[in-house]
Amino acid sequence: MALSFCGSDNGSNSYSVNEGVLNNGCFVDALNLVPHVFLLFITFPILFIGWGSQSSKVQIHHNTWLHFPGHNMRWILTFSLLFVHVCEFAEGIVSNKGMQTNHLHLFIPAFMGFIAATTSVVYYHNIETSNFPKLLLVLFIYWVLAFITKSIKLWKFAEYSVGPQHLRFCITALLVLLYGLLMAVEINVIRVRKYVFFANPQKVKPPEDLQDLGVRFLQPFVNLLSKATYWWMNPLIIGAHKRPIELKKIGKLPIAMRALTNYLRLKDAYEDQRTAEDPNRPPSIWRSMYRAFGRPILLSSTLRYLADLLSFAGPLCISGIVKYLNKTGSLFATCDTYLGVYFMSTTELLQNTSVLAVLLFLALVLQRTFLQASYYVTIETGINLRGALLAMIYNKILRLSTSNMSMGEMTLGQINNLVAIETNQLMWFLFLCPNLWSMPVQIVMGVIMLYYFMGCSALVGASVIVLLAPVQYRIATKLADTQKSTLEHSTDRLKKTTEILKGIKLLKLYAWENIFCDSVEDTRGKELTSLKTFAFYTSMSIFMNAAIPIAAVLATFVVYHFINETGPTPSEAFAALALFHILVTPLFLLSTVVRFAVKAMVSVQKLSEFLQSDEIGDDSWRNGDTSVSMEAGKKHLGVTKAINRKQPMRYQMDNYEQPTRRQMRPTETEDVAVKVSNGFFTWGSNLSTLSDINICIPTGQLTMIVGQVGCGKSSLLLAMLGEMQTLGGSVYWSNKNRYSVAYATQKSWLLNATVEENITFGSPFNKQRYKTVIDACSLQPDIDLLPFGDQTEIGERGINLSGGQRQRICVARALYQNTNIVFLDDPFSALDIHLSDHLMQEGILKFLQDDKRTVVLVTHKLQYLIHADWIIAMKDGSVLREGTLKDIQTHDIELYDHWKTLMNRQDHGLEKDVQQDSQTTLERKTLRRAFYSREAKNQIDDEDEEEEEEEEDDDNMSTTTNRRSKIPWRVCWCYMSSGGFFMAFLMVSSKLLKHSVIVAIDYWLAIWTSSKTSQSAGAGQDDDSYYLPVFITLCAAGITLCLITSLTVEFLGLSAATNLHHNLLNKIIHAPIRFFDITPLGQILNRFSADTNIIDQHIPPTLESLTRSTLLCLSAIGVISSITPAFLIALVPLAVAFYFIQKYFRVASKDLQDLDDSTQLPLLCHFSETAEGLTTIRAFRHEARFKQRMLELTDTNNTAYLFLSAANRWLEVRTDYLGAVIVLTAAGAAIWSLRYGLHSGGLVGLGLTYALTVTNYLNWVVRNLADLEVQMAAVKKVNSFLGTESENYEGSMDASQVPENWPQNGEIKIQELCVRYDPMLKPVLKHVNMFIEPGQKVGICGRTGSGKSSLSLAFFNMVDIFEGKIVIDGIDICKLPLQTLRSRLSIILQDPVLFSGSIRFNLDPERTCTDDRLWEALEIAQLKNMVKALPGGLDAVVTEGGENFSVGQRQLFCLARAFVRKSSILIMDEATASIDMATENILQKVVMTAFADRTVVTIAHRVHTILTADLVIVMKRGNILEYDKPETLLEQEDGMFASFVRADM
DSSP states (O other), X not given: OOEETTOOOTTOOTTOOTTOGGGOHHHHHHHHHHHHHHHHHHHHHHXXXXXXXXXXXXXXXXXXXXXXXXXXXXXXXXHHHHHHHHHHHHHHHHHHHTSSSEEGGGTHHXXXXXXXXXXXXXXXXXXXXXXXXXXHHHHHHHHHHHHHHHHHHHHHHHHTTOOTTBHHHHHHHHHHHHHHHHHHHHHHHHHHHOOSSSSXXXXXXXXXXXXXXXXXXXXXXXXXXXXXXXXXXXXXHHHTTTSOOOHHHHOBOOGGGSHHHHHHHHHHHHHTTOOSSOTTSOOOHHHHXXXXXXXXXXXXXXHHHHHHHHHTHHHHHHHHHHHHHSOOOOSOSSOEEETTEEEOBHHHHTTOHHHHHHHHHHHHHHHHHHHHHHHHHHHHHHHHHHHHHHHHHHHHHHHBOHHHHHTTSSOHXXXXXXXXXXXXXXXXXXXXXXXXXXXXXXXXXXXXXXXXXXXXXXXXXXXXXXXXXXXXXXXXXHHHHHHHHHHHHHHHHHHHHHHHHHTHHHHHHHTOHHHHHHHHHHHHHHHHHHHXXXXXXXXXXXXXXXXXXXXXXXXXXXXXXXXXXXXXXXXHHHHHHHHHHHHHHHHHHHHHHHHHHHHHHHHHHHHHHHHHSOBOOOOGGGGGOOSOOHHHHHHTHHHHHHHXXXXXXXXXXGGOOOOOOOSSOOOOSOSEEEEEEEEEEESSSSSOOEEEEEEEEETTSEEXXXXXXXXXXXXXXXXXTTOSEEEEEEEEEOTTTTTOEEEEOSSOOOXXXXXXXXXXXXXXXXXXXXXXXXXXXXXXXXXXXXXXXGGSBBSSXXXXXOHHHHHHHHHHHHHHSOOSEEEEESTTTTSOHHHHHHIIIIIIIIIIHHTTOEEEEXXXXXXXXXXXXXXXXXXXXXXXEEEOHHHHHHHOHHHHHHHHHHHHHHHHHHHHHHHSOOHHHHHHHHHHHHHHTHHHHHHHHSTTHHHHHHHOOSOOHHHHHHHHHOOOHHHHHHHHXXXXXXXXXXXXXXXXXXXXXXXXXXXXXHHHHHHHHHXXXXXXXXXXXXXXXXXXXXXXXXXXXXXXXXXXXXHHHHHHHHHHHHHHHHHHHTSOHHHHHHSOHHHHHHIIIIIHHIIIIIHHHHHHHHHHHHHHHHHHHHHHHHHOTTHHHXXXXXXXXXXXXXXXXXXXXXXXXXXXXXXXXXXXXXXXXXXXXXHHHHHHTOHHHHHHHHHHHHHHXXXXXXXXXXXXXXXXXXXXXXXXXXXXXXXXXXXXHHHTTOSOHHHHHHHHHHHHHHXXXXXXXXXXXXXXXXXXXXXXXXXXXXXXXXXXXXXXXXXXXXXXXXXSSOOEEEEEEEEESSTTSOOSEEEEEEXXXXXXXXXXXXXXXXXXXXXXXXXXXXXXXXXEEEEETTEEGGGSOHHHHHHHSEEEOSSOOOXXXXXXXXXXXXXXXXXXXXXXXXXXXXXXXXXXXXXXXXXXXXXXXXXXXXXHHHHHHHHHHHHHSOOSEEEEESTTTTSOHHHHHHHHXXXXXXXXXXXXXXXXXXXXXXXTOSEEEEEETTEEEEEEOHHHHHHOTTSHHHXXXXXXX
């Protein structure tokens, strides 16, 4: 057959033009070639020149995405054009087969058209990139020419009465339409940009985001193809493999997605609802959300509907392919020839199996693209909404009235919940809400189609699904409830664990660790019980999900069999199967979505309540306020465009200047800074109020406010700051003073930031001033102790400072700020006497007064009144006296005398105070203790990250990349084995069985239906009796196996969680004390909170989902390859592609997840910080700065989250396309092998149905792998703690060999004792020898770090005794079991530790003593009367850490605890450091009497406590320096002890 363009059929003269040129069909087709060829000739040179030059010029960021008008429209039209060209080409080839010789003109123009269309879009993209619109003219000409030639063709067809019943007519008509539309798009570009035919073309600037190189999130700016496939993310995701993704790499958000932009949108929508008629009606949050974010949601829903409709193409195509595969009748029954060529009818195309296969492929690709686009739009909107809500909540927090916070109407917990939970609930609701209206449509459509395929019996199957939906909803609600109770138990368990870890030293010394361990295990037991219910319900919901389709299929086919005589054809059967699979998903999700909708309603309720709560009044004196509030930021949007580039990290809000500070203060004209007249103030409803306040604060003077506790001193300050509600009267500020007030609260408030940032607090750093302030507050010694000096992070997440240190930092902040007025609220309360004197002299009198600043000081220390310029004395909420000290001395002698007596008493306190080793040194000591081992530990701190790296020392690029993409098999194995081998085996085997049974069901169905078609109807009856029972049994087996597998996975997870937590707790509680010194408490607690939670609740479902989707994919591929072995050839490249996709994705996803987690914490902290420090922030007038910070933090977190979800879309688009290719190859292989007559049609249907399921599950395999990898890190961290060495509890003696009443005498012999904390460290005690006779009172003293406390620990074998021995009553303590040893001695520690529970529990957790014994101990400890007064007596409640008692009382309880234990040896480790002198004297006497016959070893902190001892030991650097009776030692003038005593006197 010769190839000629117009064909050479016999009897037809193809090339004759007798009837006119245009009436020759071949000529018209040739004419159609002209535009295509023209386009290719012109564009190719331009493209090549362009590409050549492009490689040399660097890609400029912002040029790249400048869209011409109609950009998306053009892409969509071009894609449709390509599709129509493919149809035209296919039609041409099929028609050509019907001719005698080849007619190239039937398909060559179509082929060229396809190439031209592709070129046009590539060309357009390049023009857009280089922003050179003049070249678009070429495309315009092309569209016009193509439109004209195609129209001629259509006109000729119409002339020859070729109509819509012929396919080629339809195709040509479509092409004319598309070319016309593209022409219109082109004309529109000319109209808008005026680049040609107009005198002045429009100048276009790229959007602001793209001028800013910091914006890395390009989704809004890339072209449509890249948008749909997330192509722009490739560099990021593939690059993650080489080096981890950091915050720098993901840049910042585009303006449209920033929290500020969205806040303004939501705020406008919210405020617009406040109408003039009804100003008090609360605006509805739902409506504001709809107004602000309705449009994207509508777009997303539209995309979602399109995707859902396309999803039904799958079953239809499958049924078509199976139906027409076996009908290979004559193709060309009706021959319609016009113009000498064959025209194919429209219906014929849809009967061609190859065409159906391609259609199926395209439908899948489109459906998946639409679906992912819909997901992305909702997620982006959800993130925008969350940003807006957070900003709204934050703004509200800054305006909350103080009384709300203190009255407990709004607790910190509630605010934290709003931020952490409610906003996320709403975000999730937005993610899922398109499902709410798309699912019902999907279900209805599905049922209609089922009815079309299977008749009435389909309705039975569908009703099975629908009836079980309420059950699923029920299970979902149950799940939510059990999760709540689990949460309660786990918080309870965490509280107990925290207490144990904080008091671990005490527990070990008293040998109580097992009692407390059991109480935790007890709570854990309750938690596990609710986890068991949780696991049960989870497995039920998984079971329902897997079993419903099986049950539905079973019901349908059994009913069908009874209604109809003949069974269904394979094409109907498999279409129905595919439909059931489609229907299950929406029904399963529906219950979740409904649950989320309910939760969202609750959240909105809470939010609107919060937004309605009281605000602080905006008083007139705030007019000095120069900071621009957020709303004002809007008006400046226009202005800031110019500034924006230079300060990348600032937002529009940066229009506030720091309140202009006044330069050198001129002589003050007004002598009153603040004046209150006739003030009546309240804290809300019925709390004590300030009444009849008339005061003035003189400018530049030191005013003191004094009075008893609770008389309203602090309230007066707050009233002046405008924090209280004013009932009457006014507060007047002289106009230049009220910019900002430096204010230090009584309860110190720190930011989670460095020490330096806490002190400068947003002011510029001035070295000289900073140093002066630090010296005035004597912070230097404390800063020197911190690991990084003043760059150390402090606050909740940083290092814990003591009360005094915190307070001094707050005072330093107030001093450092350059403000006219300083309010100090009792800054001395947590300081000892030396520090308060120093602060008074250096800080307040010198630093502040020299600067002529107005100071208002609230204090209890009356001895400072002599320094005051003005005094305000208060009593019961009103002013008692006001004036100078002299005034008061003359006018109110009574008050003055009262003060004098108090002052004397305070002076006595002063003398005593000096004798004490001051409280500050104690605080510093605890700080030093916290760090003495930090250096050694800093290596361990970066948890096992480094261990891995050391394994591969040649740490070049390749090994790191390997390590980052490896799946942690070892950890998985460890997890499985802690779940128990039997369970693991059961899980694996039941899973495999279940999937083989499911395959068997479908396979049986295939054989059954094909046997129906191959035989006559009569013979079918007997067969059914053979096929049906087998089918029913298989289905029943499948359903039972579903139940078994879902249960085994969940309970495997449970037993693993049980064992891991049990082992972890035991290991940690029995670890040596050194472990707690070098491991930060937070790190240990993390294992018990976050990691345990992941192991309990997250790993089992992930594991289940992973195994299920993997096995589904594998079984599908197995089925397809067994039916059409040819498929295996195509599988190889697909598998390679899949491998690379998952490898890159897992690494990137892990990094992005880490970023999301690590950016969330600062955001939550910032909210709780702000809520705690409201008064300070408002007094300082720093609201704007804090808002700024909040917006930055929100945006950072949102960026991370956005990238994470975009990465998920990236993965899903790719795996979905892979799945579509699998379907195409499966169909292709089936059609191809049928040409060679290899198998019956039923099996093809089976293969295709399976191929369709693969598309759904491929991405879950990867997603679950990535999740599991992140979650396994928790197992790994827990595991790293399981490796810690325990203390040796056994000892070489048996507990039974120790005498019952040992040690009865209390004789202690120490021989050549050497002690160290760790084999790596130097010894702390070197060759110590001493002998203590029974009943002796021994005092040990020495400087800090001389080894006194280590010696006391050595008695309990808490430290490593590596040489020498301690012998008590003839037994070497190292041989004893630890439990025995520690339970027979008693010790009192210097830091008092109490546990939450009752007083009885604190004194005697073992419950061994009688009440009389406990009362006796309390009496000795001077506590009897106090405890008697408490409600419940011995059973009175002790709160966490004993917070409801003062430090002194706690210390006394610890003494009582030691007395309860009647042991003959008592060790007191600096036990009286925090008790006042009077009580201490009583105690000394008591110890002498009550312990007259026992051995007491006192480690002294103040030497005078051991002057009465029988023996004094002075230690220095781990050696004994002096050892004798105190009298003898005092006689040695130059001795150490003598010098101590002199210093102490």
